[in-house]
Amino acid sequence: MSTVMTYGAHARAVAVLGLPLVGGHLAQFAIGLTDTVMLGWYGVEALAAVTLAGSYFFVLFLLGAGFGWAVMPMVAAAAAEEDETSIRRASRMGLWLSILFSAGVMPLLWWSRPILLALGQAQEVAALASEYLRVAGWGMLPALLVMVLKSYLAALERTQIVLWIAVAAAVVNALTNYALIFGNWGAPELGIMGAAIASVTTQTVSLIAVIYYAVRELPEHSLFQRFWRPDWEMFNRVFRLGVPIGLTNLSEVSLFAASAVMMGWLGAVPLAAHGIALQLASATFMVHLGLSNAATIRAGNAFGRKDRAHLARGAKVVTAMSLAMSAVTILLFLTCAAPLISLFLEPGDPQRPEILAIGVGLLAMAALFQLVDGAQVIALGLLRGVQDTTVPMLMAALSYLVVGMPASYLLGFVYGFEGIGVWAGLVLGLAFAGVLLMTRFWGKVIERIGLPA
Template sequence: MSKVMTYGGHFRAISVLGLPLIGGHLAQFAIGLTDTVMLGWYGVEALAAVTLASSYFFVLFLFGAGFGLAVMPMVATAAAEEDETSIRRTTRMGLWLSLIYAAVMMPMLWWSYPIFLALKQDPQVAETASQYLRVAGWGLIPALLVMVLKSYLAALERTQIVLWITVAAAVVNAITNYALIFGNWGAPELGVMGAAIASVVTQIVSLVCVVIYAMRVLPEHSLFQRFWRPDWEMFLSVLRLGVPIGLTTLSEVSLFAMSAIMMGWLGQVPLAAHGIALNLASATFMVHLGLSNAATIRAGNALGRKDRPHLERGAIAVTGMSLVISVLTVILFLAYAEPLISLFMEPDDPQRPEILMIGTGLLAMAALFQLVDGAQVIALGLLRGLQDAKVPMVMAALSYWGVGITSSYYFGFVLGMDGIGVWLGLVLGLACAAVMLMARFWMRSVREVGVPAE
């Protein structure tokens, strides 16, 4: 057996694996950012509606993405064990589960209008958001399949192709948005509906690209050969890991979705400011998420080899890298809040001063939660690599819902702190999750990974 890898070796390995994943997440984020920027130019009401609709869509998407996220550690562990049959079985059943889930969720996207009204949203915003989802909702099917296949490729450390496919999708989205939202290049001016069509086109292009790559470059896995044949044993294995991962992700995303709903209660302008601040915070979160994915893959490999020293040193290295990114982000958000927010608005927008005022305060809160947000997602990545998902699911639910949403409502509406209070609740929920999940990894999960004999 080789000697334990040095911290420098871990930093290099995580960087090689993680940088393309970070780039891929940023490119994926750019797709949503493009929608936000262009719709912000189009009008505040359009931006508010798509902010609401996107929050709703991603609640459903990210729960279903649990199956794709489950594929990542399972394939990484199988790869470390050189078990190519399990790689194929895991990925194929991840695709099955994603298709089934998407079919079940489509009615929730098609009939979203009464749900928005029940959540006390502005009727006009709710109507526009529901119209957007009737088109954009069809993108759920290819989006979930892409999630599974990207996880499969990333677990095999083919992260460069994940990056380039996502970059290509972001370019397609930007071009289609520019044409269909504003009616450029002879296309019809469709506004919000143009953004919805662009979203679906983008997901389909991503799916076609990733399927072609998997079939041509990794034919030995035969992912789509006799695809219709069930494999109930592996189906249940992916289901058992995917559901708690999906629920964990759902509880976190629901925290942010609920914050959007609360901001909607305050009016269109606070909701638009929230959308801008959340997009900026999400951009930096993509860096932590890429590092978290790298942590999942390397922890999964360590589990397959039963190599605890490798796991521990890798965990310390990736946590340190996340901490450095958090500190840099805090400085950026506090020093350049107004220029960053201004990127999302036309200079002559009459509501610009009010959005700037609210958004600057929200961005200060976003700076506050950078440290804990990074720590909690790194802890989740490490735990998923060890296929430890059920207890972290409970911890996450308690943190995000029990602490986060409750605190957001209390500070925002009971104490009358409005948007700042809502975001203070986010900080407390994320901090609670960070402490509990890190404690879970270091005090229990890491100790269950043995060290192989020399």
């Protein structure tokens, strides 16, 4: 029997759970932001290369992250049922799958140059990006293991430690970047390679910290005892839930990666402007992503208890919170675009005026997709909480690959709107996904929870 919570109580619960997750995502985002800002100071070509390489890396990372995302609702549901054994089993097999995935994609990271050239990138930018990926690629394994362990801790509502580990990682990354990109504090000046080394260092430090916490503070789960022993039944469950999540992630990130490729066709300056605008849009998206994680955990708890009233009311609250955040960021992007973009550029850079002009237009388009981007990620969080991932995967593929990507190409190149057109395609794809996924949750999934609302 469920205890009826008021909307205010739901909002407070989401805030307590979600704000540390938002902070953790923002701190994690700061790692990429630091790379962008410091390499923007170092040179436009380096910024263009890391924009391209980052998109390539995250296509693979977010595909593999599906297993970490799958652990979150599974652990949340098991915690609601007080099933300690299932918590351990799901988390451990999430780690197994992440290790196997990392080994499988390493060749794509090591030999990325011919792939980037086949995608039509300039020789110089592709060469720099591939050098970056040969080093940064070694961070794939620790990054995915951190994703699984953070999902495990967040599902148990240990969100404060998730926040502080992410903050510590951001500090380590900033200091290492500052030393190795520019050659400060007696370190060699390595430019883009310094950013790659800093990325791997940061992911490794994060992994050590999160393992230490899990072993020390949650010994009852014994995550790493007899870690080598297979658990094929749970392995298959995590795999079946995680693969659709990974493919959903892949669909969305492929849309954004394709936009980076298309902007690269327009030249290094438009690609650099795209990288800056995308960093700013991504910063605000981290808030929605944190709320989505909170939605997954609370929906997973409600799903474990078969509590439809709690699920429905909580879903309304977290959606309203996301909409409020969208309103704030729309205003910010429309009124403060130039000062925000200027943060990423050297005052004396001769290409600064052109990057600013392009970036302001792109940020106006980013304002347009704030509402729909928030809606689609909140809907995904709710659907994952109730372990519904296959149909959302198909909806995402339709929205991003069939609607968004062709629209970006048509508007950008066939109709000649260039960068603005490419970003207009992003808006259309995200809007399509937002409508389909919200309709899926409210029209289909919530009806399957057994108790009356």
